[in-house]
Amino acid sequence: MDKFLEFLIRVIQILKPDIKRWIVRIFVVSGIALVSQRIWEPYLQAALEKYFRLNVPNTEPTGWAFIVIGIALYFVNLYVEHVSRPKEIVQPRPVIEVEFEDKDPFVYTEPSGASGHTIRGYRVKVTNTGPQDIDGCIVYLDRMSSLTEPGFKNAYVPIALITQQQRQQNRRGGEFKLRSGQPKYIEVAWLDERSVESQIVLQYENPAIPNMVKRGDYLLSLVAYGGGPPVSGMYRLCVDGGGYLRFERHSEERAGEQPWAEEIMIVDSKWPVASGFQKRMEHQGFNLRWSRPEKVPSRRTEGYEVMFEVDPKARTKRQIQLKDGSTLIGKRA
Structure with missing residues (x-):
């Protein structure tokens, strides 16, 4: 007897959150079904005889009442769970957004503030504009093409880039946490301008991957991934005639300034292209x-x-x- 009581108590504890609602539903539905039995019983017998060819005698009214009670409870519970209960409010997913400012990306030199030919690098700014912190942010170099060598290919793209903190702490790059409203700087490339033999160094997350490209004129597509849809930005990376590294946003206004040859075409929406x-x-x-x-x-x-x-x-x-x-x-x- 004691074991049975313990088992019953455990069952009640498991069902405790909903047991009161179920008791109320059982009593209400049972009462309605028993009181209205004389109304629905003839219709039920006629339906069973017509559609299932069952000639059900009227000798077990209580059994039929329990069947109807069970069916009614099922539909009542279905209505309560999926219709009448208020739907959960879906919070908007946080969004990570590349900061597309009018000014060019952040430039730094080593040593800081150096003039003339020096070690020069560039970073882009990433900001979490959503209301929640994001744990798994990452920025990729998604595509890279040469504006002077049509056959150029970077075999390692798409590849993740490293953040400023990861580089300064000599840590391997990858995903990083971005708090709501907090900016982070993503390292893109640097060049030792003091040597004409030096090459452009791309800031990949994994330093073991070959990350140098010869001096030239390149178009880079950066993509930031976070809580929402990925956000992309187009940038131009080049070494100018004076031997200085340049990295700037690629925009329509700047398109005609230099021979940005054969990459993007302008849409004419009047033509219904397939x-x-x-x-x-x-x-x-x-x-x-x-x-x-x-x-x-x-x-x-x-x-x-x-x-x-x-x-x-x-x-x-x-x-x-x-x-x-x-x-x-x-x-x-």
Whole structure:
């Protein structure tokens, strides 16, 4: 007897949060079912006989009442759990956002404040604009292309970059915590300008990976991952004619200043480019524009093979030759 009581107490403790509600539901539904039995019993017998060919005698009214009570309890509980109970308020996910300021990324020199040719590096600022702290933030060098060497490829991208604190503490990079409203600086690249033989050093999270590229003109796509959708930014990394390292935001206003040759094209929304073709081009950093809208072919371009040709007379442009012979002229945005 004692063991049975202990078992009963354990069951009650397990069901304690909902046992009062269940007792109330059982008594209410049972009372309604028993009181209204004379009303629903003929309909139930007729339905069983019509649809299931069951001739149920009226000798066990209590049994049928319990069946109806069980079914009614199931639907009452279903309604309470999924309809009447207030839905949980989903809090917006925190967002990590690359700071796209009008000014160029932060530059530092070693020693600090040095003038002339020195060790010069650049960082980008990352800020958590969400209401909650984020534990798993990371910034990747997602894509990298050369503006002077069409065949250039960085075999290690996409690859994570290191933060300023990780570099200063000589720690391996990777994910980092970003508090709400707190900025962090992500190391991108540096160069020892004092030696003409030196190469640009990219700040990968893993120092064991080869991270040097020769002096040149590059376009970098940085992507920040956090609590929300990834945020990307385009930057230009180059060594100017004076041997100084330069790193700046790539924008439409700056596109015509230098020969940013054959990368991105301007969209002409009047032309309904097929969605699949357009997505593939945008994934490669291209938007689309027809050079002569009046000569645009009437059929869609979905599935067409594209061929890229550099116009040697205008290095700010690129031609895309479609399979039907029509030509797209692109300009960096």
